[in-house]
Amino acid sequence: MKQEQLFGIHAIEKLLKQSPHLIYALSVQKGPLNKRVQALVDQAKRLDVTVNTEAKSFFNQVEGVHQGVIALVAKQADLTESDLVKMVEEINNPVFLFLDEVQDPHNLGAILRTADATGVDAVVIPKHNSVGLNATVRKVACGAAETVKLVVVSNLARTLKDLQQKGMWMTGLAGETDQTIYDMDFKGSVGLVMGAEGTGLRKLTRESCDHLAAIPMVGSVESLNVSVATGVTLYEVYRQRHLAK
Incomplete structure (x- = not known):
């Protein structure tokens, strides 16, 4: 190994x-x-x-x-698109997190840590133009890199479509929508799609989502760091699935 x-x-x-x-x-x-x-x-x-x-x-x-x-x-065995399909079929109402070309290892490490804390079943990244699982990611993740399934796929948009056919609903985070994460229903089979630092979701990725949702912003800044935005959204997913009456 x-x-x-x-x-x-x-x-x-x-x-x-x-x-x-x-x-x-x-x-x-x-x-x-x-x-x-x-x-x-x-x-x-x-x-x-x-x-x-x-x-x-x-x-x-x-x-x-x-x-x-x-x-x-x-080094853990690499997981592929076929593993995602099996997880969707075998896990009752899974939660997958898709990262569209996140390139900062500190962001990926922090995201893995939050994914572990909130029970995400898999984190999915594209093969190209994304940071992989390196020493910095592992350190920032504080052990979560060894507990959270990280899946590298060759084509993110195609993977989203394949999983939609298996019943997973995809919600992309974007600022230019009137819907917020608090308007969404995250209780079923959930795919949460986060964009890259600075550029957000790519056009094809955005078009592959079933819904777009925003995090409400009342201050002067226009957006949050991707790891912070992911944390806010994952805890709303967790709240709806485990705490909401």
Whole structure:
């Protein structure tokens, strides 16, 4: 199985707690360890995860903010369009989140974290012009990159159409509509479609949605950061499905 590096104390803590079997080894910088890193080492040893001590020069060669600790983890198998179709058929009223060319790894990481918190069944990104699952995304996601299914598709608009034929209703977030997310019915099989930073939804993606909805804005700014907008909308989806009477 392919391997990749995971940075960030918080992200490694969560993975050790949730899926220690995915960690091949933990590397820590030689010398005195702070309390959090020492706790990671102790937990890894209790779980029979190999712990390696490396010189500072080892970490200097690694790109990314690693805080003196790196986990070598198993790269999860890639999911495809066919996996999405199976999920729609097997899960009762699933929630899928589609990201139309989101390119900032911090945004994708934050979105994965919120997707995990709100019970999203899959996050879908196009193969081209989108940030993939890299070390920065994993760190910002704080373990959610290992728990949320991330599916890469070759053609986002076609995928939307295929899933619509399976009964999933697609709602795209856009500012130029009178409907708000609070007017929508998110209780069934839901596809939520978010646009890219700055440019929003592409024309073909927008035309592939069943509905467009906006987040109400009463201030002077015209739009929200895509990760913030996604968080607001996902919690409205969660509210309707789990909290609304």
